[in-house]
Every structure is written in structure tokens, then in C-alpha cells.
Amino acid sequence: MALTAHGPDGARPPWSAAWELLLPAASAPARSRGRSLAAALREAVRSGRLTAGTRLPSSRELAADLGVSRGLVTEVYEQLTAEGYLRSGRGSGTWVGDAARAAAPAVRDRAPRGGHARVDFLPGVPDLSLFPRSAWAAAHRQVLAELPHPMLGYPDPRGLPRLRTVLAELLSRRRGVVAEPERVIVCSGVAQATTLLALVLRARGHTAVGVEDPGSPEHGALLAAAGITPTGIPVDDQGVDVGALRERRVRAVVTTPAHQFPTGIAYSARRRAELLDWARAVDGLVVEDDYDGDFRYDRAPVGALQGLDPERVAYTGSVSKSLAPGLRLGWLLVPDGLTEEVVERKRVMDLGNPALDQELLAHFVERGDYDRQLRRCQRAYRERRDTLVAALHERFPGVRVSGIAAGLHVIAGLPARWGPQATFLARAAAAGVAVRPLTDHRVPAPGAPDDTGRCGAPATGSAEDEVHLVLGYAHLSPARIAEGVRILADAVQELDHARVDSTSR
Known part of the structure; x- marks a missing residue:
């Protein structure tokens, strides 16, 4: 045959x-x-x-x-x-035989992507075109040429000593953190840092951990994945409500004190002291996510909470906003009593971050390239913030803009005449402008009233009619920002006209 x-x-x-x-x-x-x-x-x-x-x-x-x-x-x-x-x-x-099955026809890309909006005001996204490709490539060539062969083996799960030393100096200088190299654990961004802490807390018997309400949905998702119930704790114009922490009977809370996400407030000195007093009283832990603490536009950045009590605060941050999230490089500073458990979790999870990437970041910071990058980003983002604020005031008379002193987003509170919010969002989407309401960041808290006035943007009308938006601007050029606000105003002006007509009858 x-x-x-x-x-x-x-x-x-x-x-x-x-x-x-x-x-x-x-x-x-x-x-x-x-x-x-x-x-x-x-x-x-x-x-x-x-x-x-x-x-x-x-x-x-x-x-x-x-x-x-x-x-x-x-x-x-x-x-x-x-x-x-x-x-x-x-x-x-x-x-x-019948054991083999045909493979999937194509490799799927599950990376988060923006939709097909003409303008997307997605918060928390840096401008990736600002990534310092030339400086990074030069540093890469030099590090690769000089790196000893043994350094390509399995690294210390805490991170390379060189990088931990550099990060300790950087964080002490820029963020006021108590950051001896032995406290620093290099990790794959804030997400892994939060996961490591959650796993350790769960092993110690914690079943629930507080999260800010409103706050970052990622915090709750990461805690839940580790087997911990996220419990919403209200945020007011001073910071997280310490009284609610006591009522919920949790002994750990995830916070963003330097620039609360999404309201944009900085925790007051009084609230910081109250939060630390609570942690000491309950033998608890405050997790500080310093996600964009380097970006302050009105004065020097507010120092980290961790500097006030490094034995009650676990501090975490990353280069995701300053360089690029795709680098997956971050740090975690933990109290002495948690260090060994966290390091062991890190070792079991991934045996440590890539040695070459760690050496590269250390070299980049040592040469001053990282500080130069931060200054470059601050100039660009300040201009974009100013453009967004000016466009909002021009196109939406009566708008209240808050959270503008720092970060990569603002809160826009529109008067009731621009509502109801559901209709506003539908009109925006139809016009090709993607915006996120503040309500997307709410966390249901058992027994807590659902009053929108507690989140730093005072209500002026009914909750149904008001429109509170979280608008990111860092990834958009000034021209795109102005265009997006114009399109948005044109799309929803009929709502304002319809409301005026109905009230005049």
C-alpha cells in the first residue's frame, strides 16, 4: 500500500x-x-x-x-x-489513538486593552510613550556586559542586595519611608505584594480585611483570591473612617493615604494618627499602597504613613506609573515580625524576580535616570491635568473638580442638571467617550448607609440625578483631553436642555 x-x-x-x-x-x-x-x-x-x-x-x-x-x-x-x-x-x-485533542486554533491575548472609544478617560494609566527607551536600552547593554555569570542563577527571593539597597535609599529620600535594605522585598508590582501579605494574614487567622470605600476594586479582588473577605470601610474628607474599622472588628486594612484612590484626598495628620492608634490597640496592620505618591503638583509629595510606625505599616509601591506596568517591578516593606513569612511565601511563589531586571533597575536608579524620568512625567502630567480642569470648567459650568493636587486622575462632580447619571453615561458611550462613574469604586459595607456624600464630593442633589466621574488624564495628550471633554459636553447638552424645558413648563 x-x-x-x-x-x-x-x-x-x-x-x-x-x-x-x-x-x-x-x-x-x-x-x-x-x-x-x-x-x-x-x-x-x-x-x-x-x-x-x-x-x-x-x-x-x-x-x-x-x-x-x-x-x-x-x-x-x-x-x-x-x-x-x-x-x-x-x-x-x-x-x-483517541487520547490527543487538537490544540486551540490561536493564542489568545488576555492583556487588558482599552475599548474602541474615541477618547477613553481611564484612570490610573500612565503615558507609555514617555518610557525612556534610550536610557533603558543603554543601561541594559551595560548591565548585561558587566553582570557576573553567577548573578544569572536563582536570586535571593527578597531581591538582589544591590537593588534593595538602592530602593531603600530612594524611598527614604523621596517618600520618607523607614527603609533599611533588610525590610525591602522586591516583588512583581503592588498586586503581588498585596497577595503575599494577604496569604500571610490568612495563615495567621485573618478572615476579613478592611478596604477603602470608595476604593480600588483590585484590592478587594486580590484579598478574595487569597481567601480573605474584603470589608468596605467608608472614606470621608479626612481619610478612612477609624470608627468604622472598630465596628467591623477587622485587624488589618488596605489604604492609599498619600493620594486616596479614587477621591484624591490626602489623609489628614489627625486621621493618620488615629489610624495608627487603632492598629496599635488591636495589634493590627495597615497596608499602605503608595501607587502614585511621587506625583504631587502643588508642593512636595506627602510623606508615607509607614515612616510614622514601620512596625504597624506594610508599605508597597512600584514603577508601574513612573516607568511602565509591563516591567512588573515593585517593592514591599514589611514589619520585622512578618518578614520571614512573607519572604518564604515569595520564595515558594516564584523563586524571586528576574535577576537581570533587578540589576537593570538598580543601575537605572543609581545613575539618576529614575529621578530624571519622574521629573519628565511630572511636567507632562501637570500640563494635562491643567488642560482637563480648564476644559471641564469651560464646558460644564458649575462642575466641582477635586483630587487635582496629585496623581493621574481627578474627580468631576457635575450639578444635578446634568443627570441622571445613567442617562449621562449612556450618552457619553454613544458619542465614543469612555468615562467611569465614582459609583464603580464603591464597596458594599454591611449595615453602612449608601450615601454618596461621604466620599469627598458633597452632594448637591439627589443621588440619582448627580454625576460623579473619575477621569484619568495621564495617558492622553492635551489635545485629546480637550477634544474628549468637548465631545462629552456636546453629547450630553441635550440632557441639560431637556431638564430646563421640563422645569419651565
Whole structure:
């Protein structure tokens, strides 16, 4: 029987469709011919070109057709039978087995992407075009040329000593953190830092942890993934409500004191003191997410809470806003009593961050490139913030803009005449402008009233009619910001006109 032949009834043999896959294998160099033939047959089975139950030609017939030795074909058949791709029985021939399944037709990309909006005011996104490619590439070349061979082995799970030393100096200087190198743990961004802490807290018996309300949805999701229930704690214009912390009977809380997300407030000195008093009283822990603490526009950045009590505050941050989130580089500073447990969790989780990336970041900071990058971003983001605030006041008379002193987003509170919010959002989406309401960041707290006035943007009308938006601006050029606000105003002006007409009747 030949691969090009037809069956007794004139039909082509069922395996003949895979013929072209075997021809290159048969002409491969002698030393790799067996591997090539096995790989070709595996692919034919995986792709479904050789379906389960298909009878293959005998080893003698296939060897004659391909011009290879019978022994080579026999070895390939035996190998694929052992792997489960083929099956055979004494005297019954060789058949395609049913264990293999065709692979997915394409590789799916699950990276978060923006939608198809004309302008997307997504908060918390930096301008990735500001990434310092030339300086980063130069640092990469130098580090790769100088890195000793042993440094390419498994790193210390805490992070390379060089990077931990550099980060300790940087964070002490810029953020007022108590940051000895032994406190620093290099991790894959704030997400991993939060996960590590959550796993340790869960192992210590914590079943619930407080999260700010409104706050970042990611905090609650990360806690829940570690088996901890996120409990919403109200935020007012001073910071997280310490009285509510006591009522909820939690002993740990995740916070953003330097620039609360999303309201944009900085915790007051009094509230900071009250929060630390609470942590000491309950033998608790405050997790400080300093997600954009370096970006302050009216004066020097507010210092980190951790500097006031490093034994009650775990501090975390990253280069996601200052360089790029795709680098997956961050840091976690933990109280002495938690260090060993966190480091062991980190070791088991991933054996440490890539050594080359750590050396590269250390070199980048040592040379002053990181400070230069921060100054460059601050200039660009201040201009974009000013553009957004001016455009909002021009296009939406009566708007209240808050949270503008720092960060990468603002809160826009529109008068009731621009509502109701559901209609406003629908009109915006139809016009191709993506905006997120403040309500998207609310966390249901058991027994807590759902009053929108507690989140730093006082209500002026009914909750149904008001519109409170979280508007990110860092990733948009000034021209795009102005265009987006114009399109948004044009899309919703009919709401204002309709309300005026209805009240004048």
C-alpha cells in the first residue's frame, strides 16, 4: 500500500491527507530523520489531519514509500504508541489513538486593552510613550556586559542586595519611608505584594480585611483570591473612617493615604494618627499602597504613613506609573515580625524576580535616570491635568473638580442638571467617550448607609440625578483631553436642555 495509492474501492486512504507533512521529515538529515518523522506524525494527530481510529500503513509500506529504513519507522511507531498518540495490537496493525485533542486554533491575548472609544478617560494609566527607551536600552547593554555569570542563577527571593539597597535609599529620600535594605522585598508590582501579605494574614487567622470605600476594586479582588473577605470601610474628607474599622472588628486594612484612590484626598495628620492608634490597640496592620505618591503638583509629595510606625505599616509601591506596568517591578516593606513569612511565601511563589531586571533597575536608579524620568512625567502630567480642569470648567459650568493636587486622575462632580447619571453615561458611550462613574469604586459595607456624600464630593442633589466621574488624564495628550471633554459636553447638552424645558413648563 502506498501513501499516494487509493483504497480498494477507489477512495483515498484516510491517512493520505497527512502525506505532505511526512515528506520533509523523510528528507531530513539522517541523524534527525527519526525525530522529524515523529514530530510530523504528532502534529498530524494533534491537528486532526489524522483522526482517531485511522489505520496507518504497516512499517514496511511506510518505509518503502518514504525511502527510509523499516527500523526507523518501527521505532517511530513504538515511540508514539508509548506516548499515547498511536495504538497497536498484535496482528491488527497500527491505529491513531483517541487520547490527543487538537490544540486551540490561536493564542489568545488576555492583556487588558482599552475599548474602541474615541477618547477613553481611564484612570490610573500612565503615558507609555514617555518610557525612556534610550536610557533603558543603554543601561541594559551595560548591565548585561558587566553582570557576573553567577548573578544569572536563582536570586535571593527578597531581591538582589544591590537593588534593595538602592530602593531603600530612594524611598527614604523621596517618600520618607523607614527603609533599611533588610525590610525591602522586591516583588512583581503592588498586586503581588498585596497577595503575599494577604496569604500571610490568612495563615495567621485573618478572615476579613478592611478596604477603602470608595476604593480600588483590585484590592478587594486580590484579598478574595487569597481567601480573605474584603470589608468596605467608608472614606470621608479626612481619610478612612477609624470608627468604622472598630465596628467591623477587622485587624488589618488596605489604604492609599498619600493620594486616596479614587477621591484624591490626602489623609489628614489627625486621621493618620488615629489610624495608627487603632492598629496599635488591636495589634493590627495597615497596608499602605503608595501607587502614585511621587506625583504631587502643588508642593512636595506627602510623606508615607509607614515612616510614622514601620512596625504597624506594610508599605508597597512600584514603577508601574513612573516607568511602565509591563516591567512588573515593585517593592514591599514589611514589619520585622512578618518578614520571614512573607519572604518564604515569595520564595515558594516564584523563586524571586528576574535577576537581570533587578540589576537593570538598580543601575537605572543609581545613575539618576529614575529621578530624571519622574521629573519628565511630572511636567507632562501637570500640563494635562491643567488642560482637563480648564476644559471641564469651560464646558460644564458649575462642575466641582477635586483630587487635582496629585496623581493621574481627578474627580468631576457635575450639578444635578446634568443627570441622571445613567442617562449621562449612556450618552457619553454613544458619542465614543469612555468615562467611569465614582459609583464603580464603591464597596458594599454591611449595615453602612449608601450615601454618596461621604466620599469627598458633597452632594448637591439627589443621588440619582448627580454625576460623579473619575477621569484619568495621564495617558492622553492635551489635545485629546480637550477634544474628549468637548465631545462629552456636546453629547450630553441635550440632557441639560431637556431638564430646563421640563422645569419651565
